[in-house]
Amino acid sequence: MDAEPAPSKEDFPEDVTDTRSHLNVVFIGHVDAGKSTIGGQILFLSGMVDERTIQKYEREAKEKNRESWYMAYIMDTNEEERAKGKTVEVGRASFETAKTRFTILDAPGHKNYVPNMISGASQADIGVLVISARKGEFETGFERGGQTREHAQLAKTLGVAKLLVVVNKMDDPSVGWDKERFDEIEKKMTPFLKSCGYNIKKDVQFLPISGLYGTNLKERMPTSVCSWWEGPCLFEALDSVEPPQRDATGPFRYWSVRINGGLDSVTFAVLRMPIIDRYKDMGTVVMGKIEAGSVRRGDNLVVMPNKAPVKVITIFRDADEVNQAKPGENLRVRLSGLEEDDISSGFVLSSSSNAIPAVLEFDAQLQVLELLDHKAIFTAGYKAVLHIHAVVEECEIMELMQQIDPKTKKPMKKKVLFVKGGAVVVVRIQVPAPICIEKFQDLPQMGRFTLRDEGKTVAIGKVIKLRQE
Known part of the structure; x- marks a missing residue:
């Protein structure tokens, strides 16, 4: 039977009304680092929110004795978020420069809402990792179990190739735009981001800012505020990111x-x-x-x-x-x-003529991370929650097929029955209802995933084979 004819160029229309590139930016980081406030400032400085609206939010925040949160109200729109001062859902907003159209994805920082953060990061092209420079707050977010580490790790896994690390609250009295504090944070973060897979020179940039006052966001800050910083402001850094290559x-x-x-x-x-x-x-x-x-x-x-x-x-x-x-x-x-x-x-x-595959089983290569203390063995029968693009589904490991030598990247010959944290292994995964995915080599955005168990990310992986009936 003859197939449909090959499409012409007209079958791949481009939007001729706006030739600027488009990028999704996800703001990630530990709770209270200032992500929503920065997002609100960006919308105000780019003219997406007017002065009257800002004054309204200032009054609302003052009534709740939360004066410093008023900028966050632009991104945090529901009452639960405003009452608690914590983003729960992934906030969305848009702004633009002469060169680029941006969509902001304001991901929640609290550990209870990591699945929502995954949803935001899975759609992102650039990550803005927000770090609080305030004494004690950086340390809390970066220590073992802090969301700074997990968010950075998940961002890389979910395909966020470029990372801007903004060191926020540099205006805080405990910091006072101190270069030593900025350098200390950069020095501690760099080896960790490198271990996540980021190329520090090509993919990562550190910036000092004040989200509350909008300092070093749209315009470079004057030397009277910070004499030692000679780098770009956040808008310049975002505009300099090359859009990922996309196939129409x-x-x-x-x-x-x-x-x-x-x-x-x-x-x-x-x-x-x-x-x-x-x-x-x-x-x-x-x-x-x-x-x-x-x-x-x-x-x-x-x-x-x-x-x-x-x-x-x-x-x-x-x-x-x-x-x-x-x-x-x-x-x-x-x-x-x-x-x-x-x-x-x-x-x-x-x-319709090339529908995405829907499968109940697939093979994947997994990097097993730190496992739960009471489930320290990863083997057939292990159950977890699968996050792949917008899919959140329970899954079960049906078979450990091969273990990969982390040094040579080649399969090991011995039969594998179980592995522990740090192992790389090829597995067969089953889900209870059909899900739509692609092989990583065909479409990385729909072939990379994370496995979570009891609120903790236990493995990251990529789909290598679809098992279709």
Whole structure:
């Protein structure tokens, strides 16, 4: 049977109305480091929030005896977050420079909300790791069990390739823009970030700032404030990050088609947009980031894994309605043909002719981290919670297939029955319901994952084989 013809260039539309690159920025770090306050300042300084709104937030914060939290109110919009001064959900907002359009993802820092942080980081291109310079606060976040370590480790695992480390609260009386304190934090963080897999010279940059007063955010700070800093401000550092290479056709699928009576192989476009949320508004609206391929109004697509055919009615990018969108864009897409209740987070909006695989089992290469004290052995039967793109699902290790020598990177010959923390092992994983994933080599954003157990990250991994019936 003849396959569909190869697509033309028109099948991969680009957004011609705005040629600037788009980047997702996730703010991560220990609770109370100042992530939401920095996000609020960025929105104010970039003109996304007006002075009257800021004054309103100042009054609200003062009424709650939380004067210094008013900037965080821009990002923390629900009452629970404002009452506790802690981000619970992943806050979203947008700002732009002459060169780049940014989406801010304000991830919660509290250890109880790490799964929400994973959701934010899995969509990000750049990470801004916020460190508090205040005496005692950096040490609390960086010590064993602190969220600074776990967030940095997870960010690298989840594909956040570039990291800006902002040393916040440099204006605090206990610090006073002290260069020695800044250098001390950089010296302690550098070997740890290197151990996470970051290339310090290429991928990491340290910056001193004050989120509360907006110092060194949009404009370089004057020498009268900090005489020793000669580097860029945060906006400059963000603007200098090169956008990751994205393929407008996604992971290739090869099809044999009949051309002039003979068989030939061509590639066909693949759309992959993991759905992070959905709601009802004149139809069903899904939210997500395009990880591969392109989408345009009028496309006939499919939502996986339930194989539901849908049609694209409207595409929203931030507040704008657009006709088409390309990889890396955060979208709200209004669909027809499917009810809101039939969609869950982790489902994927996909090309109908090249639907994403839905599997119950897959093989993966795992780096086992520090295990729980009372579950110090990792073996077949181990159960954990799998986080892969927008999927959160219980899983079970069905088989340990091979152990990898960490030095040579080659499989070890001996049969492996169990491993301990620090081991690299190839395993077979099973989930109770079908999930949509790709092999890491085909689409890294949908093939890297973490395993968590009792609130702790116990392994990071990449999908190497899909087991489809």
